Amino acid sequence: MQVYAARGRHEALNIGLPSDPKAALGRASSGRCGYNGAVLRQGPIPRFVHGLIEYVAGGIAIAAPFVLDFHSGAAKAVAIIIGVLVIVLAASSEGSTSLVNSVPLSVHVLLDYLMAVVLIASPFIFGFSDEGAPTAFFIAVGVLHLLITIGTRFRAAEAERA
Numbered sequence: 001m002q003v004y005a006a007r008g009r010h011e012a013l014n015i016g017l018p019s020d021p022k023a024a025l026g027r028a029s030s031g032r033c034g035y036n037g038a039v040l041r042q043g044p045i046p047r048f049v050h051g052l053i054e055y056v057a058g059g060i061a062i063a064a065p066f067v068l069d070f071h072s073g074a075a076k077a078v079a080i081i082i083g084v085l086v087i088v089l090a091a092s093s094e095g096s097t098s099l100v101n102s103v104p105l106s107v108h109v110l111l112d113y114l115m116a117v118v119l120i121a122s123p124f125i126f127g128f129s130d131e132g133a134p135t136a137f138f139i140a141v142g143v144l145h146l147l148i149t150i151g152t153r154f155r156a157a158e159a160e161r162a
Contacts, residue, residue, distance in 0.1 A: 042153060043150065043151040043152045043153045043154075044151055044153065045148060045151045045152045045153060046152075046153055047095055047096070047152060047153060047154055047155075048095070048096050048097060049152075050148065050149075050152040050154075051090055051093075051095050051096065051097025051098070052097060053148055054086050054087070054089065054090035054097075055087060055090050055091075055097070057083075057086055057141070057145070058083045058084065058085075058086035058087035058090065059083065059087070060083070060141075061079050061080070061082050061083030061086060061141065062079070062080050062083035062084065063083075064079050064083075064134075064137055065079045065080065065134075068133045068134070068137060069133065070128075070131070070133060070134045071131055072127075072128035072131050072134060074126040074127060074128050075122075075123075075126070075128040075131060075134035075138075078122050078126055078138075079134070079137070079138075082115070082118070082119065082122075085115070086115065089103065089108065089111055089112075089115075093105065093107075093108040094108070095108075105154055105155070109149065109154060112145065112149040113146070113149060115142075115145060116142050116143075116145040116146035116149060117142070118142075119138050119139075119141050119142030119145060120138065120139055120142035120143065120146075121142075122138045122142075123135040123138050123139065
């Protein structure tokens with residue numbers, strides 16, 4: 001984003017926004033104000049790798065209560081449920097690592113962000129924040145999930161132009 005100082009007393013600060021708002025609306029691919037789909041194709045992680053990471057992360061979430069010896073029943077249940085949900089989401093979303101292409105990509109991305117928030121908040125919502133191992137696990141996995149989702153290139157640039 002480029003920022004330019006105003007040239008005259010009455011000129012507004014230019015922060016890289018288009019000077020003609022109607023022209024900007026014409027570029028919006030889905031008709032929503034200011035959204036053009038570019039957000040879904042940014043990031044260094046290919047979508048295929050994201051799908052593989054989700055399968056592995058689901059397996060790790062299912063195994064974590066037993067490997068890390070979670071004492072809280074709630075922590076065990078939430079980890080197993082989250083693990084199964086991650087695997088089901090990965091298997092049913094549109095993409096090359098999917099088994100059934102039934103969940104649209106935009107819903108998958110939304111659920112990824114929601115899952116990251118739920119992971120981070122789980123120790124506090126489900127009452128096992130006093131137990132160190134599951135609290136650290138859920139917060140770390142939630143932050144990693146968020147970073148991986150932000151860093152994933154969900155749509156190829158060629159598909160956006162077509």
